[in-house]
Amino acid sequence: MPDYMLEMRGISKCFPGVKALDKVSIKIRPGTVHALMGENGAGKSTLMKCLFGIYKMDEGEVIYQGKPVSIANSNDALHKGIAMVHQELQPIPERSIAENIFCGRYPLKKVGPVKMVDHKKMYDEAKKLLKEVRMEYDPKAKLSTLSISQMQSVEIAKAVSMDAKVVIMDEPTSSLTDNEVEALFTIINDLRKKGVSIIYISHKMDEILRISDDVSIMRDGQYIGTWEAKELTTDIIISKMVGRELTNIYPQRDNVPGEVILEAKNLTSIHPKSFKNVDFKLRKGEILGLGGLVGAQRTELMEALFGMRHLAEGEIIYKGKPLNIKHPKDAIKGGIGLITEDRRGSGIFGVLSIADNVSIASLDKYLDMGIVLNGKKIEQIVKDNVAKLSIKTPSSKTQIQTLSGGNQQKVIISRWLANDPDILIMDEPTRGIDVGAKYEIYQIMVDLAKQGKTIIMISSEMSELIGMSDRILVMCDGKLTGEISGKEATQENIMQFATKFN
Amino acid sequence: GCGSKKESDTKKDDTKVSTQVEETADQAAKATNGEGLKGKNIGVCIYKFDDNFMTLYRNELQKYLEEQGAKVTLMDGKNDQAEQSGQITNYITQGVDLLIINLVQASAAETVTNQCADAKIPVVFINREPDVKEEERWASEGINATYVGADARQSGTFQGEIVNDLKDGGDINGDGKVGYVMVQGDMENVDAQYRTEFSVKALEDGGTKVEKVDEQRGDWDQAKGQEIVANALTANGDKVEVVFCNNDAMALGALQAIESAGRVVGKDIYLLGVDALTEAIQNIQQDKMTGTVFNDHIGQSHKAADIAAQMLNGEKVESTYMVDYIKVTKDNADDIMKMLQ
Amino acid sequence: MNTKKFDIKKFLVDNAIIFILLLMVCYVGITQPNFLSKNNFSNVSINTAIRFIIALGVSGCLITKGTDLSAGRIVGLGACIVATLVQKADYSDKFFPKLGDVPLIVALLIAVAFCCIFGLINGLVISFFKVPPFIATLGMQTIVYGICLVYTGASPIGGFRSEFTSLVSGKLFGIPYLFYFALIAGVFMWFLYNKTRHGKYMYAIGGNEVAAEVSGINVNFTKILIYTLAAGLYAIGGFLLTAKAGGATVNAGYGYELEAIAACTIGGVSTNGGVGKVSGILVGVLVFELLKVSMQFLGVDTSYQYIVQGIVIVVAVALDLRKYLAKK
Amino acid sequence: MNTKKFDIKKFLVDNAIIFILLLMVCYVGITQPNFLSKNNFSNVSINTAIRFIIALGVSGCLITKGTDLSAGRIVGLGACIVATLVQKADYSDKFFPKLGDVPLIVALLIAVAFCCIFGLINGLVISFFKVPPFIATLGMQTIVYGICLVYTGASPIGGFRSEFTSLVSGKLFGIPYLFYFALIAGVFMWFLYNKTRHGKYMYAIGGNEVAAEVSGINVNFTKILIYTLAAGLYAIGGFLLTAKAGGATVNAGYGYELEAIAACTIGGVSTNGGVGKVSGILVGVLVFELLKVSMQFLGVDTSYQYIVQGIVIVVAVALDLRKYLAKK
Numbered sequence A: 001m002p003d004y005m006l007e008m009r010g011i012s013k014c015f016p017g018v019k020a021l022d023k024v025s026i027k028i029r030p031g032t033v034h035a036l037m038g039e040n041g042a043g044k045s046t047l048m049k050c051l052f053g054i055y056k057m058d059e060g061e062v063i064y065q066g067k068p069v070s071i072a073n074s075n076d077a078l079h080k081g082i083a084m085v086h087q088e089l090q091p092i093p094e095r096s097i098a099e100n101i102f103c104g105r106y107p108l109k110k111v112g113p114v115k116m117v118d119h120k121k122m123y124d125e126a127k128k129l130l131k132e133v134r135m136e137y138d139p140k141a142k143l144s145t146l147s148i149s150q151m152q153s154v155e156i157a158k159a160v161s162m163d164a165k166v167v168i169m170d171e172p173t174s175s176l177t178d179n180e181v182e183a184l185f186t187i188i189n190d191l192r193k194k195g196v197s198i199i200y201i202s203h204k205m206d207e208i209l210r211i212s213d214d215v216s217i218m219r220d221g222q223y224i225g226t227w228e229a230k231e232l233t234t235d236i237i238i239s240k241m242v243g244r245e246l247t248n249i250y251p252q253r254d255n256v257p258g259e260v261i262l263e264a265k266n267l268t269s270i271h272p273k274s275f276k277n278v279d280f281k282l283r284k285g286e287i288l289g290l291g292g293l294v295g296a297q298r299t300e301l302m303e304a305l306f307g308m309r310h311l312a313e314g315e316i317i318y319k320g321k322p323l324n325i326k327h328p329k330d331a332i333k334g335g336i337g338l339i340t341e342d343r344r345g346s347g348i349f350g351v352l353s354i355a356d357n358v359s360i361a362s363l364d365k366y367l368d369m370g371i372v373l374n375g376k377k378i379e380q381i382v383k384d385n386v387a388k389l390s391i392k393t394p395s396s397k398t399q400i401q402t403l404s405g406g407n408q409q410k411v412i413i414s415r416w417l418a419n420d421p422d423i424l425i426m427d428e429p430t431r432g433i434d435v436g437a438k439y440e441i442y443q444i445m446v447d448l449a450k451q452g453k454t455i456i457m458i459s460s461e462m463s464e465l466i467g468m469s470d471r472i473l474v475m476c477d478g479k480l481t482g483e484i485s486g487k488e489a490t491q492e493n494i495m496q497f498a499t500k501f502n
Numbered sequence B: 001g002c003g004s005k006k007e008s009d010t011k012k013d014d015t016k017v018s019t020q021v022e023e024t025a026d027q028a029a030k031a032t033n034g035e036g037l038k039g040k041n042i043g044v045c046i047y048k049f050d051d052n053f054m055t056l057y058r059n060e061l062q063k064y065l066e067e068q069g070a071k072v073t074l075m076d077g078k079n080d081q082a083e084q085s086g087q088i089t090n091y092i093t094q095g096v097d098l099l100i101i102n103l104v105q106a107s108a109a110e111t112v113t114n115q116c117a118d119a120k121i122p123v124v125f126i127n128r129e130p131d132v133k134e135e136e137r138w139a140s141e142g143i144n145a146t147y148v149g150a151d152a153r154q155s156g157t158f159q160g161e162i163v164n165d166l167k168d169g170g171d172i173n174g175d176g177k178v179g180y181v182m183v184q185g186d187m188e189n190v191d192a193q194y195r196t197e198f199s200v201k202a203l204e205d206g207g208t209k210v211e212k213v214d215e216q217r218g219d220w221d222q223a224k225g226q227e228i229v230a231n232a233l234t235a236n237g238d239k240v241e242v243v244f245c246n247n248d249a250m251a252l253g254a255l256q257a258i259e260s261a262g263r264v265v266g267k268d269i270y271l272l273g274v275d276a277l278t279e280a281i282q283n284i285q286q287d288k289m290t291g292t293v294f295n296d297h298i299g300q301s302h303k304a305a306d307i308a309a310q311m312l313n314g315e316k317v318e319s320t321y322m323v324d325y326i327k328v329t330k331d332n333a334d335d336i337m338k339m340l341q
Numbered sequence C, D: 001m002n003t004k005k006f007d008i009k010k011f012l013v014d015n016a017i018i019f020i021l022l023l024m025v026c027y028v029g030i031t032q033p034n035f036l037s038k039n040n041f042s043n044v045s046i047n048t049a050i051r052f053i054i055a056l057g058v059s060g061c062l063i064t065k066g067t068d069l070s071a072g073r074i075v076g077l078g079a080c081i082v083a084t085l086v087q088k089a090d091y092s093d094k095f096f097p098k099l100g101d102v103p104l105i106v107a108l109l110i111a112v113a114f115c116c117i118f119g120l121i122n123g124l125v126i127s128f129f130k131v132p133p134f135i136a137t138l139g140m141q142t143i144v145y146g147i148c149l150v151y152t153g154a155s156p157i158g159g160f161r162s163e164f165t166s167l168v169s170g171k172l173f174g175i176p177y178l179f180y181f182a183l184i185a186g187v188f189m190w191f192l193y194n195k196t197r198h199g200k201y202m203y204a205i206g207g208n209e210v211a212a213e214v215s216g217i218n219v220n221f222t223k224i225l226i227y228t229l230a231a232g233l234y235a236i237g238g239f240l241l242t243a244k245a246g247g248a249t250v251n252a253g254y255g256y257e258l259e260a261i262a263a264c265t266i267g268g269v270s271t272n273g274g275v276g277k278v279s280g281i282l283v284g285v286l287v288f289e290l291l292k293v294s295m296q297f298l299g300v301d302t303s304y305q306y307i308v309q310g311i312v313i314v315v316a317v318a319l320d321l322r323k324y325l326a327k328k
């Protein structure tokens, strides 16, 4: 057995306008968890996509199990024993859970000369696998009936069931709940014991320090180095990633919540299983955290407030008057903005430029004579935002789909900054965002609050809730189960409310 | 007897044209006493509803049949033989008394005839002529089927003859040969094939030397006619002396192209169509077209209906009836126009 | 029925088109004599059979988010090839005057083989040159037509051996032969779509092509297979069409692709890919065929038939999609 | 040029079709006399103008991931409506025998108004009943055809006032009037697509409809506007087509939608939505028109013209997409 399961040597990859990878080399030991870290756009996903045959590298070589290999496509990678959980979920919503898991390698049985898909075997095995990731779902159910986090669990189940030698996990926990994360870690430990190498990409420091053996760090497409995890601390990792010291994780919160700006009364969804009888108040200049387990219906509640979902009952008093919201445009007109949790599905306009992505929700502001769009004004607002949020992009004309996930998120935040709403709802705003950028986003939240704006932040990260909120509402099973002031909030009391099923 | 003799012999003599017109009108008058159509269900299949000529034809046919008390339903074959075959079976299932069929594909005649014969429904084919052998089979096997139509070759021949009869025989530039552009219908259509072939053949038979300057397919479409002729004139200039169009719609388009190229029909170019649309006749009257050939929808449709009446009366009929095309030039344009009004 | 409790409302909504179809058939059947006759059943089944086979071909393309605009013209090519091979020995206008009596199955196979070449090219162009299926097959539509024109010289072809045309008139146990053709094709495709890897691949590609690709599915190969198989089915369609019409021209099959696509969509094949069932396709085709016959029986004026047909296409799909509209 | 350094290879790849077009024009121009003549320029520009206006209409639908198969038939309806309004007072076959001389602009506006109704319905059906555009407009194609059949009784309509037909033959500064129509339409659409909210909304919807909705765009309204405007442009196309042909039938504009869609795609309008430029559309239309004229000038046999045209459609798009393929 060679020392290294896998070596990538001198890998370079250029995209139009970007050198995404610049002679990157890493070595992965067998039976280890190798964390790959770096800011958004550092090139982590690109490196992995080169390994998995999705991208063709411009130069460099891959040594796998001691032998140089060339990987033509994903199929090739899978056959060689490399599996991958992708950063962007790849669901096939209309097919069953089991078919999603066994996509591309359906179990077969022979009936006479004909090879048929063995459905029974497929469902049985799927059931077993789902159990391992702590999901007791009917494998025959359509994937589309699952939540995002459940879909992510399905993808993990799929990757680990491949019997691979190397499993790449590109931000596998970005949408997972704590419970599911624990299940994942159990699985990872089992794999490690079997001698499987895991390449693990995440922006969550605590996970990295807990699970990994080795940590490699990348910055701006370059390889910085590899260390053993036990030598590292969060601060060291951050400084190596960012290239400078980062003293605080959360900025100083010096906003002062003011008078009530919005009051929601008895909000109840048209769906019986969704939120019901929710009352809450929002204050000017406050950051309101919305906590709870996945499935607590926080997203649904906020989407209803924003006009994306239908209310069966309830009333919204906004700035002293009842507000009738039927469509997002009504909410936006009223001064409410929403950054959705599903970036690709409902956030970015993939083929459009950064400029278009930033300006789309605020075009009314750049009009000359009431009709003509003023290109200069747009360009200016885009430039300001790209600078303010330090978005990494070759130009404002770049298609947003070519940016790294984190940078895409920043562009969407810019969209709402440009729109300048009074209330900004942010659903998991830092999902997939690196620590440096997270800080920038937190800072923006505080700045907005200081300007008298109201922020509602849905977050599944306890520390983020506690670190950023003036006040925290907790939901469980569609009902508001508790309210905690930011100062008093602890993991324990939030959890208590979050699990307060009747 | 309503013309049970073959009338397919091509009339060469132009002076006969006007008597011919009267004859047709005369036949129409006589047929009204046919008892056979009264109260009968007649199914009519048209190969394609938006065909200019067949529209005139079917409207006239419907009117004439209904005047005589028949119950008529028409179906659009959508230029699809399979579709039409389905419609025919539906008619048979419905139990119509007689079918008048403008086949999409003349070659399907055998299959269709057998279907009708099996169901004991007499059938009159119109406009698109089945194979001669097939027609002979009807007679020899005693099948109650017949064809009423016009010989498309004749329409081509007439086009050529009109040119031959011009004082310069079409040779405007006096180089001893006639340069022509041919604008064709869709080539699946026998009318298009025959008109293309026989117009030129008639020219040659008249002793003229011809040169094909361009030949394009315009699918009977006026806009395409314009485009093709505009390009042909640009590319070939004065070499083009005669523009033959397989129908009048394309000729009207061609006229647009000719006029915008600054050329004058009758003076430096000749333009011929087929069908004798009202506008084409007017153009002939005003010297904007050289001539056209009257595709006699009135005569043909009336004849078809009359034969149908005979069949329903149980009379024995011939296997083909031909109605003549009529040349239209400035000489008889007024007469034709009057007849159409 | 299922063990699950029966939801009558859902059942009605899910099968709305089928009920409307039944209603229509009842109405016409009661008001028009001979509509509910054995003859009419056999007419409808003959028409449906051909369209169904063609729609089956198109369905694979649609399920993978593609389309096949060349379908009709390939049907036409198949029709013309078959037509030139099954003419009577003594037919005066014989295309290949010296050709003996080609067995029907050989004629069919030759047509299938030739048509598959064009399907294959469709697949290759779509897979490797990444030309959107709409455009690739639109181009192919024109190309195949041109080839067919060149091949036949635009002359109609007829004079078939009676053993060929009797394929349509012939019956087995009182049911037209064509019915069995369609049955076999339907069962085969059902099996392919539901019981084999190829079928799963097809649905996976339609559902999420990237997912399919990264799961190791050979997307290109699967697509190529789909387009080639489709062309094979069109050829069979062309074969039967020729038998039914008793003749063929370059125009045979013209426009069939649009009807097939519409039928598939009415039958629940989603233009968003990944969804579609063989039984649905049959329903979609039946909607068209029953509508056509009904209108003829009712004596609806032809011009209005177009209007009705257009409205039905739209309404049938609007109706069917209701179930997806479920309010958020 | 830009301040950026000039990338010659990229420039060539990005404009491959244009170069091939130029090459073709040069070849035909050199080998065929009169090809590079003023007359030919004028013919090409007349044909291009009409197709361009229609393609502009379709482009909005394509950019929002839709399509409009009813385009050609709506052109035909517009053509027929105009035709019935601009006949000579003394024409014997006048459609409205008692109608006086309707000013051309009024005739145009009436046609636009009627056609817009159908575009509006397209938009409504697509937006509110969520019928896929392909199906909604396919249904509309049939409906409009039926209506046009009812309206005209399928008889051809001609005998126009010369002021109408001279719209085409007429010239201003030696350039045909039609050219200016197209110019105005092009500039207007360029402005709409690039300088107004509507344009940005359109691209956004094509890019990601859900995101557009969340960004506060009234997606339904925007789509309705797009389909209605498209129909208005088709009506203008029909108006000019009638003037050009000097007559109209129900068949006017038949099949133009496919050509327009192909032209748009060749010109870089993506069938995946969100992408497409007015200049590209012009190039796409020119590819078709120049190809047609060139083939006629070169004397290519009509049957082979189909084959060539089909191949060109596919190749042009394959070529153009190369740039998006940027080696993975």
Ligand SMILES: Nc1ncnc2c1ncn2[C@@H]1O[C@H](COP(=O)(O)OP(=O)(O)OP(=O)(O)O)[C@@H](O)[C@H]1O
Pocket (backbone or CB within 6 Å): A015, A016, A018, A019, A020, A038, A039, A040, A041, A042, A043, A044, A045, A046, A047, A087, A392, A401, A402, A403, A404, A405, A406, A407, A432, A434
């Ligand atoms: N398909 C593409 N086309 C063009 N540029 C790309 C493409 N994919 C990635 N890039 C660029 O390559 C760089 C590296 O991106 P990559 O997705 O690998 O970053 P990452 O380290 O995974 O970031 P994150 O943590 O945000 O996921 C970025 O600058 C990105 O804009």
Ligand SMILES: Nc1ncnc2c1ncn2[C@@H]1O[C@H](COP(=O)(O)OP(=O)(O)OP(=O)(O)O)[C@@H](O)[C@H]1O
Pocket (backbone or CB within 6 Å): A145, A146, A147, A148, A149, A292, A293, A294, A295, A296, A297, A298, A299, A300, A341, A427, A428, A458, A459, A460
């Ligand atoms: N029990 C369930 N079964 C099926 N789908 C569910 C269930 N619970 C939630 N979902 C779906 O999962 C998605 C996410 O759930 P929800 O929005 O309620 O979670 P949340 O509290 O917002 O959590 P987060 O936004 O952190 O994922 C929703 O689309 C919802 O319809």
Ligand SMILES: OC[C@H]1O[C@@H](O)[C@H](O)[C@@H](O)[C@H]1O
Pocket (backbone or CB within 6 Å): B051, B052, B053, B054, B185, B189, B191, B220, B246, B247, B248, B249, B274, B275, B295
């Ligand atoms: O088949 C279509 C053609 O039929 C001809 O008889 C007629 O003259 C043409 O104008 C065209 O309509």
Ligand SMILES: [Mg+2]
Pocket (backbone or CB within 6 Å): A044, A045, A046, A087, A170, A404, A405
């Ligand atoms: Mg990444």
Ligand SMILES: [Mg+2]
Pocket (backbone or CB within 6 Å): A295, A298, A299, A300, A341
């Ligand atoms: Mg959520």
